[in-house]
Amino acid sequence: MSSKSKGDALPPNIILKASTLARVHTVLAYTAFITALSIGLCLHYKKIVKNGVAGYPQEWFPSVSATIGDWYPERNVFQILIALTSGPRFALVSLLYYLQKSQTSSLPTIVFISGIIRTLTCGGWVYITSSDDHDVHDIFMISYIVLNIPWMIGGVYSTSKKCPRVRRKRSFIATAFFSCIVPLVYFFIQHKVHRIPGAYTNYSFFEWGLIFLDVLYDACAEEEFRLNDLHVTIGSPSALSGSNGPMKVKYIHISNSPPRKERFPSPKNSAPSSSRDARTTLANVFRCYRPYLSFTSDLYLSYIFWSIFTSLIPTLFYFSVWELAIAGSELALFSTLSPIWLSIPLLLAWARTRGGQTTFHLLSFAGVAAYMLEKPLHRLLVVAPATSAAMIPRVITWMDDPSYQSIMTGLGLMLASLSKHANHSNNPVWPFLDERSGGYNKEGLALALVALLEFYIRPSEESSSEKYEDSSATPATHWLNGALPLGSLIFTLHSLLTDPSTLIAWSWTGYENGRPRGPLPHLHGSLTLLCQSIGMLIALQAVKSSKIHLLASPNWFAFGCTSAYTMYSYRNWVGYLGGLGFAVFIMGSLPLILYNASSTRAVFKTTFTAMVIYCLLALADVWTVAYAFVPGGVYLRERIDLVLMAEMACLSLAFNWPALKSRSSNPSSISASTSSCTRTILALISVLGVLATLYRLPTSPTTPFRPGHRVMRAGIWTIHFGIDNEGRDSQRRVMNLIKDMELDVVGLLETDLHRTVYGNRDLTRVIIEDMGYNVDLGPGPNSHTWGAVLLSKFPIINSTHHLLPSPHGELAPAIEAVLDVFGTAVTVVVSHNGQEEDPLDRELQSTELARIMSAAYPRPVVFLGYVVTKPHANRPNPYQILVEDGNVHDVDRDDYDRWCEYILYRGLYRTSYARLSRSTVTDTELQLAQFLLPKHGVGVTNDTQPARYLRSHKESLPPSHWFPMEYYGNQREGGVNGHFYHVFNTPLYYAIPENAEL
Known part of the structure; x- marks a missing residue:
């Protein structure tokens, strides 16, 4: 060679x-x-x-x-x-x-x-x-x-x-x-x-x-x-052409030599052939991915539907809260009755077409774009018709394709719930959010348009409705038997499962021996998503195997009733476990109820009646707590049990009972790709729920702002259900002021937002997740109050929730908590008394609060409450009852310009008191006081009035006692974000008695 x-x-x-x-x-x-x-x-x-x-x-x-x-x-x-x-x-x-x-x-x-x-x-x-x-x-x-x-x-x-x-x-x-x-x-x-x-x-x-x-x-x-x-071979392809090696072996060849050039040019028609092959290959690849792309688009459109649907009632209820009465905006709720238009045959036929559904989807997106409007009324005027438009394609797909849409409806609901869990309990595309309040409206709207485009250009297939009608051979269900369960299902999903922490709020009762008695909303909410996933897997299996009729078993309904009873009757972990069982039941029953509704074959009657049932249940749910401000409220006062019973009674019509004719047929099954995608999405939602919880956990331990000075700052603020004067979520604005004031203990009132009218939100999430507070939510939504919250930088040893006596007016909540403040047990009471229209209620409530504070003696006490009384008002007004019978002092008895918010105390040295203007966050100011703990085991040595009212300049106190200087100013200039010291135009400072032992 x-x-x-x-x-x-x-x-x-x-x-x-x-x-x-x-x-x-x-x-x-x-x-x-x-x-x-x-x-x-x-x-x-x-x-x-x-x-x-x-x-x-x-x-x-x-x-x-x-x-x-x-x-x-x-x-x-x-x-x-x-x-x-x-x-x-x-x-x-x-x-x-x-x-x-x-x-x-x-x-x-x-x-x-x-x-x-x-x-x-x-x-x-x-x-x-x-x-x-x-x-x-x-x-x-x-x-x-x-x-x-x-x-x-x-x-x-x-x-x-x-x-x-x-x-x-x-x-x-x-x-x-x-x-x-x-x-x-x-x-x-x-x-x-x-x-x-x-x-x-x-x-x-x-x-x-x-x-x-x-x-x-x-x-x-x-x-x-x-x-x-x-095997993997690295070398020349020619070495593989022989027959020396075992040909049954699979090889991946990696060549280390350049490819050989062709000796003769290719025929002229080879290029077009290659081009056609490439296009064919690309089309095949796209065809393989198309089902997954379509599934993703449908899922996002379902998410957008739930986002718009759940934003309607909070948007309209803004006006009711300001009026504390029927304001007229409640009529916007009836925009959900848009299925009435399906009584027109031509409109029904058009709404079933691709173009018709695309048009309605596009019109509904205005509900997301409404965030750009500044005035609450303008947003309502857009959100209401957007909800009407969103309802029409949704109810039609429920009726025409119950198998697929039951899965998609459940997944869309869970995706909306997950987005709230990851975004401080706020849906990021709600119209009453914007970039300042945690909204991602632009991004959400852009993705919605992309999903709609995919829906519109999707290749045509045999309609699901045709498949269903061909396979259906049983007599149609009576439209009323299909409508009642469907309406109850929509309300149940909306009221209990649009936020993972709502079921926890139903069961929460506080702390005992330094530990929570039950699950905490911001820690354990992901368990709700996990159980919803289990329910969806049950639904998926029933649909996939074409055995939806198995879900109609009375035993399954009995499980749902038992879970609902446990959720209502018990508290802490037992009550929450009942709620989790109910979540499994409701999500698992989705295909049964949608199929039951679709088998009526009366789209207009069934869907319109279902939405009427939804509206009635939604109003009844509000009436149970707003009974003092609505006509006929007395009949539903504190009767959430009646609402729950009505829900279950309506749902029961979808099940097979021995005395009724059994429905044994099933709609068509779903595709393998849909089943695979559903399992993947459920796994992702479950894992992401847990990971969102871990990501939001505070990275540092909860400590007071001034850990070495035995100083405790406390504040009371009525925050008007977390909606500011502009009709937007106020969580971050509330947090910013609390952070600047460095409040160690905060009482927040009007905070029970786990209701449809407030969007099923948790007003504490931003504060506790970004600032690391311990939190105690007051009596939950099943206790029929407007809510109270205690935030504490100190450990909560024990807490008790009270429902104060209220024979005539609204039910008043109170939280009694014992805090470990630098090693000293201090009782803090947060309460929201009734309105001035009910003097007997206020007298009885004040008497009970005074008893609670008096019973805590000799332990130090701080009272943070909404009382509705003039300073120094005699009995039966609350002021004298609270101060004298409760054995406490007013934070400043010379402040005569108060009406609803009061700070009272005992067993501490009060060193400062301030009042901050509310800006446009709410309708009530923030009151705050600063206390100095006496030496452990000694107590206050001089509790006389002259000793308590030794006025002082801030310069006479250590800088750790000063409130922020930036908040000096007035309405025209100074202050921060519209907040400034008002009434006195400065914090009031008090000298510490000379003989105080600190």
């Missing part, structure tokens, strides 16, 4: 077993973690087990992040080894895609994409540690966990049928992985929120368990590659 020939010879091919690459990945990954753990335990044991709560010996095992990210050399050794893992990891993901890809399913492609992104996010949380940037580290870590959902679940379903053992292994490992997340979250909350020593060690075991299972799942690829005899 000549030298030239030798120079042209190609190097020999390198053939690798794919299973070897997978094993290399497993070994390197485990080595990286085990090495870092071993080095850390040997060199920095006590340092890596220590955390912000405790150290050794309470904490004795390190977390993953502390092991791999905090100390040299384990951090550097780990990062080097994990970098070596990246090559085999990318190869593993690519080889799996090559092995599993299919022309009939796009699932392997989704798994491949998620695997690539998952690998990149792994690099994010590995190389950006929590000590480098806590937020970025958490974002990458959360993204990695979320991407494990499509990677693991999709990987199980994509596993070759030739490898049943591999599929079983992957299923088992994935189940164990996701199961570990539950105790992981539990112990994290125990550590982060309750600050229990040793909880982080338990958390660490599950965190290491996730790492072990994560690598073990990827290790299953080794067996799959081996069973499929998959």
Whole structure:
């Protein structure tokens, strides 16, 4: 052979077993973690087990992040080894895609994409540690966990049928992985929120368990590659043309030589042929992805429907709150009766067309765009017709395609609920939100237009209604039997399940021995989403197997009734568990009730009557608490039980009872892609709900603003149901003022927003999640009050909720809480008394409040309340009863310019008192006072009036006692965001008696 020939010879091919690459990945990954753990335990044991709560010996095992990210050399050794893992990891993901890809399913492609992104996010949380940037580290870590959902679940379903053992292994490992997340979250909350020593060690075991299972799942690829005899060759294609090697082996060829040029030019018609092949391939790919794209569009349109639908009543009720009476705006509720127009045959026929539904959807988007209007009346005039437009295509699809739409309706509701849970209990596309109040209206509207475009250009198919009518052979259900359950279902979903924390508010009763008696809304709301997912899985299975009739069993209805009774009758965890059972029942019954309504074959009568039932139930629900301001309210006063019974009675008509004729037929089933997408979305919503909770948890422990000075600032503010004068959500404006005033204890009134009229919101979410307060929500929505809230920077030892005597007027709530204030137990009372129209109520309520404060003696007391009385008013007015019988002092008896808000105290040194103008946040000012605790175990040494009224300039007190200087000013100039010290134009300061023991 000549030298030239030798120079042209190609190097020999390198053939690798794919299973070897997978094993290399497993070994390197485990080595990286085990090495870092071993080095850390040997060199920095006590340092890596220590955390912000405790150290050794309470904490004795390190977390993953502390092991791999905090100390040299384990951090550097780990990062080097994990970098070596990246090559085999990318190869593993690519080889799996090559092995599993299919022309009939796009699932392997989704798994491949998620695997690539998952690998990149792994690099994010590995190389950006929590000590480098806590937020970025958490974002990458959360993204990695979320991407494990499509990677693991999709990987199980994509596993070759030739490898049943591999599929079983992957299923088992994935189940164990996701199961570990539950105790992981539990112990994290125990550590982060309750600050229990040793909880982080338990958390660490599950965190290491996730790492072990994560690598073990990827290790299953080794067996799959081996069973499929998959090899990788690096070299020239010519070496494979012979028959020396075993031809049954599958090869992936990676050429190290340039492609050979064609000796002769291609025929002229080859280019067009290639172009046609490319277009055909592109069309096939797009056709494979189209069902998933259409599913996503339908889901988002359902989300937009629920967003517009739930925004109507809060938008109209703004006017009722200001009038405290029927204001006329309530008529906008009847915009939901737009199905009446379907009585016109031509309109019904047009509304069933693609163009008609697109038009109605487009008109409904005005309800999202209404955020741009400044005046509340203008927004209402847009939102009401937008709701009418949204109702028409929705009820038509309910009637024409109950199988698919029952799934889509439930998922859209859950997506709206999740968006509120992640956005401080506010739907980000509500029209009464904007960028200043946490809205993402522009983004939401843009996505809605994209979803609508996809809906409009979607390829035409045989309509679901035709399929359904062809398969239906049973006599039609009477339209009234279909309408009543449908109307009750819509109201039940709206009133209880449009926010994850509403069911918790029904069960919440406060604290005992320093711990909450039941679930906390901002911590455990994701459990509601999880149980809704379970209900939707039940519904999905019934629809997929065409066995919806099984949901019509009286036993299933009995389960729903039992859950509803438990939710209403019990409190704390038992009551909440009843609510969770009810959530499972309602979500699981969606296809049954929609199919029951659609089988009437009377679109107009059924849907219009259903919305009438919805309106009646919505009004009755409001009447139970607003009985003092509405005609005939006395008959529904505090009778939420009657409303709940009416809901269940209406729902019962959808079930098969022995005395009634059984309905056993079912509508057509749903496609496999819809079933797959539904499971994926439910998994995502469940996991994202938990991750949103963890992301919103305060990153630092709850501490007072001045921890070393024994100073406590307290305030009382009536915040008008979280709607400001402009008709927008006021949570952030309230929080900003509380933050600037550095209030340690805050009483907020008119805060029970877990009702349809207020959007099922939690007014405390922004404050407690961004500022780290302990929170006690007053009596819940099933207690029929306007609500009270206690926010405390100090631990809440015990709290009791009171319903004050109210024989004639509105029911008055009160919270009695014992706080651990720098080691001293202090009783704080927050209350909202009745209106001046009911003098007997106010007298009885004041007497009860005085008894509560008197019974707390000799413990220090701070009263923060809405009283409705003139200062120094004699009995039977509240002032004299509260001060004398309660054995407390007025914060400043010389302030005669008060009417509703009062601060009273005992057993503390009051050092300052101020009144802040409300700006446009609400209709009531913020009153605040500052107290100094006497020496522990001593008490106030001089409690005489002269000692309490030693006036002082702020300069005579330490700067820690001063209120912010920025708030000096007036209505025209000065102050901050329209807030300024008014009445006295300055805070009032008081000297501390000379003989005070501090």
